[in-house]
Amino acid sequence: MTSPSPAGAAPLFVVEGVADAVKGVADAPGASGRPTASDPVTVAVVNWNGDAYLDRCLRSIRAQTRRPEAVWLVDNASTDGSVERVRRDFPEVAVHSLPTNRGPAPARNKALLDAPTRLVLLVDNDAVLEPTTLEELLRAASSGDGIAALQARAVHDADRERIHYDGGRLTLVGLQSLRNTGRRVAEAGAPTDADVAALQSVVLLVDRARLSREDLFDEGYFFYFEDFDWSLRLRLRGRRCVAVGGAVVLHRTGTKDLSYRSGGSFPERRAHYFTRNHLRLLAKCFTGRTIVLALPALVLYESAWFLYLALRGHARGFFGGWASFVRDRAEVRALRSEVQRTRVVRDRDLVEPAPLSLVTSDGGAGAAASRALSAVVSLWARCVRQLLG
Numbered sequence: 385m386t387s388p389s390p391a392g393a394a395p396l397f398v399v400e401g402v403a404d405a406v407k408g409v410a411d412a413p414g415a416s417g418r419p420t421a422s423d424p425v426t427v428a429v430v431n432w433n434g435d436a437y438l439d440r441c442l443r444s445i446r447a448q449t450r451r452p453e454a455v456w457l458v459d460n461a462s463t464d465g466s467v468e469r470v471r472r473d474f475p476e477v478a479v480h481s482l483p484t485n486r487g488p489a490p491a492r493n494k495a496l497l498d499a500p501t502r503l504v505l506l507v508d509n510d511a512v513l514e515p516t517t518l519e520e521l522l523r524a525a526s527s528g529d530g531i532a533a534l535q536a537r538a539v540h541d542a543d544r545e546r547i548h549y550d551g552g553r554l555t556l557v558g559l560q561s562l563r564n565t566g567r568r569v570a571e572a573g574a575p576t577d578a579d580v581a582a583l584q585s586v587v588l589l590v591d592r593a594r595l596s597r598e599d600l601f602d603e604g605y606f607f608y609f610e611d612f613d614w615s616l617r618l619r620l621r622g623r624r625c626v627a628v629g630g631a632v633v634l635h636r637t638g639t640k641d642l643s644y645r646s647g648g649s650f651p652e653r654r655a656h657y658f659t660r661n662h663l664r665l666l667a668k669c670f671t672g673r674t675i676v677l678a679l680p681a682l683v684l685y686e687s688a689w690f691l692y693l694a695l696r697g698h699a700r701g702f703f704g705g706w707a708s709f710v711r712d713r714a715e716v717r718a719l720r721s722e723v724q725r726t727r728v729v730r731d732r733d734l735v736e737p738a739p740l741s742l743v744t745s746d747g748g749a750g751a752a753a754s755r756a757l758s759a760v761v762s763l764w765a766r767c768v769r770q771l772l773g
Contacts (some may be wrong), residue, residue, distance in 0.1 A: 421522045422451035424673045427505045428495030434509035435466035444512045460485035461601035484757040489601035501743040506588040510636035521589040521630035533621035536631035539606045551580035551627030553738045556765040558666040561738035575629030586610035609661035620727040655698040659705025671773030674731040681761045732772035737765035
């Protein structure tokens with residue numbers, strides 16, 4: 385969980401020294417092959433003011449059938465006493481404190497850079513792991529070649545028979561189409577492992593031997609899309625991302641003033657970051673040809689998104705997101721150049737005419753409009769998919 389107000393420090397995409405740090409792991413004995421189910425793992429819990437969450441989270445890590453070799457708390461300058469509680473109640477956890485809160489990406493990058501093991505389990509502090517979660521992720525990691533990251537299936541803590549996150553597909557407008565979201569666990573069928581274009585960062589197992597200097601989280605996002613962008617860039621560079629249905633975590637209510645699943649009104653900060661970060665991902669990851677071919681669908685989506693926000697009094701969040709994206713254009717242009725230079729997979733091989741997983745939860749006319757928008761975007765994707773870059 386992260387802060388609803390980022391610090392003023394300029395975001396960085398690549399942490400200084402990452403090339404050497406990652407190279408050291410990739411050159412380690414045995415690093416070129418698959419990991420094994422017995423390989424050591426460092427668990428890194430990302431925290432900002434998570435006192436209400438950490439007890440259950442860390443106790444669930446203690447209870448894993450496959451015990452990790454090290455457990456870290458990477459803290460984003462918390463002020464709620466959560467760090468002191470961890471030091472008191474969980475002495476086995478090593479605390480790594482960052483001086484400011486710039487969102488989850490720098491904390492995850494800290495773990496990926498500095499962990500003493502090839503395998504790193506990134507955990508959000510509002511996750512509660514089932515006892516076999518790590519065991520199942522390690523099984524899947526050792527079952528195939530080229531796997532860089534795996535995610536556990538997240539179910540709602542308040543409704544444990546309903547799936548929240550289970551990986552996702554890439555749509556033509558640069559949004560995820562979430563697999564199994566909202567479905568009952570029984571309806572999803574027997575748990576399987578599935579290659580996906582998008583991962584959700586509740587619990588991620590990362591093989592550092594599959595990373596290069598370009599494969600860290602983009603710290604410019606602050607909140608939203610940073611996990612989607614990260615997994616999509618892995619896919620564009622030819623790595624595999626896998627959703628593991630048999631690895632289950634409970635997902636709690638998320639970040640105040642940003643999360644929408646805890647109920648209440650739609651947060652204005654969400655409107656700002658969702659707008660800005662969606663544009664950032666599009667500009668970085670899609671080819672120019674794909675963006676041109678997607679323009680009709682993109683204009684339709686952006687218009688619908690603006691209308692949705694304006695009806696809720698958040699037009700300022702929409703325009704603020706666009707203004708922030710334009711202000712960061714030089715940085716985004718440099719990041720785009722790097723992504724396009726290093727990619728080996730075409731957009732057409734990842735984009736699917738899949739239904740949009742829209743952020744609305746309205747019923748009635750709102751739901752009907754969302755379904756219509758999704759149908760039009762999917763139809764246009766079918767028409768242009770083979771022409772994409």
